[in-house]
Amino acid sequence: MKLKNWKELPEGAIIKNTPTSPEFKTGEWKTKEPYYHAEKCTHCLLCWLYCPDSVITVKNKKIDVFLLEYCKGCGICAKICPVNAIEMREVEL
Amino acid sequence: MKLKNLKKLALTGNEAAAYAMKQINPDVVAAYPITPSTEIVQIFSKYVADGEVDTEFVPVESEHSAMSVCIGASAAGARVMTATASQGLALMHEMLYIASSLRLPIVMVVGNRALSAPINIHADHSDAMGSRDSGWMQMFCENPNEVYHTVIMAVKIAEKANLPCMVEMDGFITTHEMEMVETLDDKEVQEFVKKRIPLYSVLNVEEPITIGALDLFDYYFEHKRGQVEAVFKAKKIISEVVKEYNTKFGFNFPDFVEEYETEDAEICVVAMSSAAGTLKEAIDLKRESGIKIGLIRIKTFRPFPYEILRERLRKFKAVGVMDRAETMSTLGGPLSIEIKASLYPLDKKPVIQNFIFGLGGREFSLEDAFHVIEIIENIKKGKKYDDVLYIGIRE
Amino acid sequence: MKKNFISLKELSERNIGLAPGHRACAGCPFPSIVRMVLSASDNPVVVANATGCLEVTSTIFPYSAWPVPWIHSAFENVAATIAGIETAFRVFKKRGIIPENKKINFIAFGGDGATYDIGLQALSGAIERGHNFLYILYDNQAYMNTGIQRSSATPFGANTTTSPAGKVIPGKLQDRKDITEIIAAHGTPYVAQASPSHFYDFISKIRKAFEIKGPKFIAVLSPCVPGWGYRENESIEIAKLAVETCFWPLYEIEHGVYKLTYKPAKKLPVRIWLEKQERFKHLINREELITEIQKKVDEKWERLLNLDGKKIF
Ligand SMILES: Cc1ncc(C[n+]2csc(CCOP(=O)(O)OP(=O)(O)O)c2C)c(N)n1
Ligand code: SF4
Ligand code: SF4
Numbered sequence: 001m002k003l004k005n006w007k008e009l010p011e012g013a014i015i016k017n018t019p020t021s022p023e024f025k026t027g028e029w030k031t032k033e034p035y036y037h038a039e040k041c042t043h044c045l046l047c048w049l050y051c052p053d054s055v056i057t058v059k060n061k062k063i064d065v066f067l068l069e070y071c072k073g074c075g076i077c078a079k080i081c082p083v084n085a086i087e088m089r090e091v092e093l
Numbered sequence: 094m095k096l097k098n099l100k101k102l103a104l105t106g107n108e109a110a111a112y113a114m115k116q117i118n119p120d121v122v123a124a125y126p127i128t129p130s131t132e133i134v135q136i137f138s139k140y141v142a143d144g145e146v147d148t149e150f151v152p153v154e155s156e157h158s159a160m161s162v163c164i165g166a167s168a169a170g171a172r173v174m175t176a177t178a179s180q181g182l183a184l185m186h187e188m189l190y191i192a193s194s195l196r197l198p199i200v201m202v203v204g205n206r207a208l209s210a211p212i213n214i215h216a217d218h219s220d221a222m223g224s225r226d227s228g229w230m231q232m233f234c235e236n237p238n239e240v241y242h243t244v245i246m247a248v249k250i251a252e253k254a255n256l257p258c259m260v261e262m263d264g265f266i267t268t269h270e271m272e273m274v275e276t277l278d279d280k281e282v283q284e285f286v287k288k289r290i291p292l293y294s295v296l297n298v299e300e301p302i303t304i305g306a307l308d309l310f311d312y313y314f315e316h317k318r319g320q321v322e323a324v325f326k327a328k329k330i331i332s333e334v335v336k337e338y339n340t341k342f343g344f345n346f347p348d349f350v351e352e353y354e355t356e357d358a359e360i361c362v363v364a365m366s367s368a369a370g371t372l373k374e375a376i377d378l379k380r381e382s383g384i385k386i387g388l389i390r391i392k393t394f395r396p397f398p399y400e401i402l403r404e405r406l407r408k409f410k411a412v413g414v415m416d417r418a419e420t421m422s423t424l425g426g427p428l429s430i431e432i433k434a435s436l437y438p439l440d441k442k443p444v445i446q447n448f449i450f451g452l453g454g455r456e457f458s459l460e461d462a463f464h465v466i467e468i469i470e471n472i473k474k475g476k477k478y479d480d481v482l483y484i485g486i487r488e
Numbered sequence: 489m490k491k492n493f494i495s496l497k498e499l500s501e502r503n504i505g506l507a508p509g510h511r512a513c514a515g516c517p518f519p520s521i522v523r524m525v526l527s528a529s530d531n532p533v534v535v536a537n538a539t540g541c542l543e544v545t546s547t548i549f550p551y552s553a554w555p556v557p558w559i560h561s562a563f564e565n566v567a568a569t570i571a572g573i574e575t576a577f578r579v580f581k582k583r584g585i586i587p588e589n590k591k592i593n594f595i596a597f598g599g600d601g602a603t604y605d606i607g608l609q610a611l612s613g614a615i616e617r618g619h620n621f622l623y624i625l626y627d628n629q630a631y632m633n634t635g636i637q638r639s640s641a642t643p644f645g646a647n648t649t650t651s652p653a654g655k656v657i658p659g660k661l662q663d664r665k666d667i668t669e670i671i672a673a674h675g676t677p678y679v680a681q682a683s684p685s686h687f688y689d690f691i692s693k694i695r696k697a698f699e700i701k702g703p704k705f706i707a708v709l710s711p712c713v714p715g716w717g718y719r720e721n722e723s724i725e726i727a728k729l730a731v732e733t734c735f736w737p738l739y740e741i742e743h744g745v746y747k748l749t750y751k752p753a754k755k756l757p758v759r760i761w762l763e764k765q766e767r768f769k770h771l772i773n774r775e776e777l778i779t780e781i782q783k784k785v786d787e788k789w790e791r792l793l794n795l796d797g798k799k800i801f
Binding site: 120121123147148149151152153154155157158161162163164165166167168169170171173187188191195295296297298301302303304305306307308309312 | 532533534536543544547548549550552554555556557558559560561562564565568569570571572573574575576577578579580582583586592609610612613614616617
């Protein structure tokens with residue numbers, strides 16, 4: 001990304017149109033990533049609640065897609081899942 | 094020329110500041126008592142208690158919180174004012190930089206006082222000079238009348254520039270000195286200051302913004318550059334607002350510098366705040382015995398009017414600069430150093446003599462002023478002195 | 489508590505939390521804490537944040553993870569900052585600039601350093617003045633942002649970079665301050681302790697707090713992967729064990745009335761919690777120290793059992 005020069009920045013060093021962090025992909029940090037067994041999932045939403053990186057999305061009160069480009073591979077989702085619907089797998093390089 | 098008869102009130106500097114604040118009726122005042130500015134806080138609390146203003150007054154538990162509350166309220170879009178001095182200004186130090194970087198037009202009245210140790214409650218400019226590079230505008234007033242009008246002008250200047258502004262006066266000498274103050278009507282004040290139009294507001298929940306994010310090496314420098322530009326641009330705003338005020342109400346307040354008897358002067362003395370009053374008196378008397386001396390009083394110290402000073406001071410043979418603060422081991426007080434730097438590009442420049450005086454409220458008498466003038470006159474004649482001279486000290 | 493109940497399904501419909509792309513460590517639990525706090529609010533929120541891990545990792549210019557208005561000014565003044573904003577909101581209503589019926593919940597987030605230590609004065613002042621805000625202390629029990637230095641929240645025995653466990657000294661020698669009790673002693677209308685592991689309890693407390701006028705304070709335990717020394721996937725489990733061992737009891741003090749909001753079916757020995765963390769590793773064979781820690785946990789728990797249901801102010 002091209003960095004802005006000083007004249008292009010908003011006054012007061014504020015950040016407008018937040019959130020802007022999704023432009024930064026933290027998914028590169030991970031060595032493992034969740035593999036989601038949709039057929040086992042009961043949609044209790046615990047993984048959504050506890051995923052620190054807002055990777056797990058919910059649509060109509062059901063688990064939807066995993067935004068893996070942000071996943072840091074912590075494994076909290078797999079650990080919290082009461083029915084083992086999430087499994088951590090090594091990331092293939 | 095006065096456009097109408099203004100109501101004259103006998104007020105001290107503190108009362109004048111509080112009275113101006115009352116007429117401004119800001120949204121929020123958050124303040125903490127400290128000598129010699131305590132009265133401003135007390136008087137203003139009474140205005141609130143009596144319903145003369147409907148400002149929200151926040152009686153905080155420290156100056157650090159005073160400035161923090163001011164920052165929060167100003168970031169919400171409120172018109173915010175406060176007052177402090179000395180140790181209080183020092184305790185706020187961290188927050189001063191944040192107020193200016195976030196571009197919040199807070200107006201703060203400062204009763205200039207020495208810094209501890211030893212603890213001392215009287216006038217000098219150590220407190221103000223400690224915050225001179227914080228990005229605040231700093232306007233120094235000579236007397237209560239100027240304090241009153243400058244507080245009103247400062248609100249408009251600050252809000253147009255989106256920068257905070259200190260209105261400063263000498264502790265006790267001006268804060269507690271009673272003088273006739275020509276006052277405007279409440280309505281005139283309100284019409285002059287108008288409503289604040291903020292750059293942004295943290296209360297805007299529809300379009301959220303982030304204020305005070307972390308900058309790493311890729312943005313901090315750019316943000317600082319932008320901030321410096323804003324301070325430079327404030328010069329024009331200051332001139333315009335002061336001009337508007339003078340025209341509207343028939344005054345002759347200086348924007349950056351006031352000149353006294355400089356027209357035919359050969360030598361000059363530069364000073365700020367109340368010392369200028371004493372020097373003017375001394376100049377009148379010395380002129381009777383043929384010494385052609387003038388005075389330049391710096392009203393606005395930040396943004397620093399170096400172009401003006403370079404232009405006005407170049408014609409003199411010798412210039413004395415009065416500093417009421419120390420820099421502990423450099424070539425004199427902060428004012429003299431900045432004036433020397435301002436004149437440096439000139440091929441032919443006056444000799445500049447620094448005088449340190451009045452620390453901790455040490456009286457600056459008419460005799461002292463004479464002494465200063467005599468030294469400058471001697472320099473004109475070729476006599477040499479130490480880089481820094483201490484006036485009124487027991488050697 | 490029933491009244492303040494909101495199901496996870498409903499919460500997921502709101503889903504207001506940190507956006508992805510923030511730089512908190514993998515497995516750090518505070519993003520979940522933020523999600524619970526923001527999503528629990530029925531009204532728009534404005535957030536002030538003290539300097540610390542949460543602030544630093546969530547707003548690296550030009551990337552901000554906050555979907556709500558957010559301000560950071562300094563480390564020790566978040567309570568004063570939110571007080572200023574809340575004051576402006578009140579005066580704008582009084583002056584007709586903001587409609588009288590407009591509702592905003594004002595929230596301050598501070599770490600333990602910002603709360604127990606350097607910011608205690610500003611917090612105490614803001615509470616005494618009665619500003620209407622909710623203070624969320626995310627308590628990771630040390631200064632994590634600057635590299636795991638001790639704070640007055642650091643428990644006895646913990647190894648930090650400024651209370652290192654050495655050959656002679658076994659980590660921090662002092663007990664942690666009881667911040668919840670300190671804030672309660674102000675006569676604060678609502679004070680609670682919570683844990684992200686017990687999310688219904690936590691969310692109910694947040695929702696209850698929003699309904700109460702004046703200052704509110706919730707201390708929520710926020711385990712720290714590098715600071716406490718455990719595996720990235722264990723944050724919630726560690727928080728849970730702190731509750732199950734009664735090291736971190738869940739309770740509230742509403743208008744002076746104590747209420748234990750959760751009593752473990754079987755109180756686990758504190759050793760189980762300590763053993764899970766690197767910062768207590770040096771204590772594992774020091775039976776006398778573990779016994780001392782257990783004794784302190786027991787005393788505090790007994791005290792709370794006695795206070796349960798009682799009114800103290
Ligand atoms: C006045 C001041 N002193 C010190 C610091 C350095 N500092 C920044 S964050 C921090 C520790 C924050 O600790 P805590 O509040 O516990 O939050 P955490 O980082 O653990 O989330 C320190 C010491 C600072 N920013 N300002
Ligand atoms: S591994 Fe961690 S970051 Fe990735 S989806 Fe699971 S909880 Fe989220
Ligand atoms: S250091 Fe600890 S508190 Fe800070 S982001 Fe990492 S896990 Fe969270």
